[in-house]
Amino acid sequence: MYDSFDKGWFVLQTYSGYENKVKENLLQRAHTYNMLENILRVEIPTQTVRVEKNGEVKEVEENRFPGYVLVEMVMTDEAWFVVRNTPNVTGFVGSHGNRSKPTPLLEEEIRHILVSMGQTVENFDIKVQVGDTVRIIDGAFSGYEGKVSEIDNHKVKMIISMFGNDTVAEVNLSQIAEL
Structure with missing residues (x-):
């Protein structure tokens, strides 16, 4: 998409x-x-x-x-x-x-x-900090777990192990869940 x-x-x-x-x-x-x-x-x-x-x-x-x-x-x-x-x-x-x-x-x-304007906005109940380990629950990296390396405005960069190598994955805060 x-x-x-x-x-x-x-x-x-x-x-x-x-x-x-x-x-x-x-x-x-x-x-x-x-x-x-x-x-x-x-x-x-x-x-x-x-x-x-x-x-x-x-x-x-x-x-x-x-x-x-x-x-x-x-x-x-x-x-x-x-x-x-x-x-x-x-x-x-x-x-x-x-x-x-x-x-x-x-x-x-x-x-x-x-x-x-009286409109609703997306709110996230997840409390994640740099260094936390989380699971990706949506998107191309769904199912992977990794360590959060950076959080910027509802966007998360994390290190995941993919094919035996460490890879940086960038996902939206709504795409992860706490372990």
């Missing part, structure tokens, strides 16, 4: 006022180009504000970040091409130009945004 390390939340720049149209176009293009496995979610962060107009107080949804759309995607060359060529998308935040791929948001940043 895909490497979990290529998956992340990215910020798209759009023309202000076109956020909903970009979301609609992007979801349509994901379907048309068979990219539904790579373009996973598209969100426009909103907030409810109270506005007084003609003596009446109303609650109105407004964009928290006008001109920006969040997209959860697997950053393949094909998905990147589809997203950046969507009408009214002017670019990615975190791209350094010269056709370089952008940097995803940090887990804490997207978690804060999604929670503030």
Whole structure:
């Protein structure tokens, strides 16, 4: 399928006022180009504000970040091409130009945004530290046990013994279980 390390939340720049149209176009293009496995979610962060107009107080949804759309995607060359060529998308935040791929948001940043929108976020009950031995329960290395050598933002590097040699395996935190 895909490497979990290529998956992340990215910020798209759009023309202000076109956020909903970009979301609609992007979801349509994901379907048309068979990219539904790579373009996973598209969100426009909103907030409810109270506005007084003609003596009446109303609650109105407004964009928290006008001109920006969040997209959860697997950053393949094909998905990147589809997203950046969507009408009214002017670019990615975190791209350094010269056709370089952008940097995803940090887990804490997207978690804060999604929670503030009232959405659920993935939570892990596993408490693993560097040096712990764990079992891989999902993915290409399923069934292997190894020692954790590095933990970075829900991603784990570990040393497993494969064919008599020590090999570094990179897995998502959701793909391991404590022994």
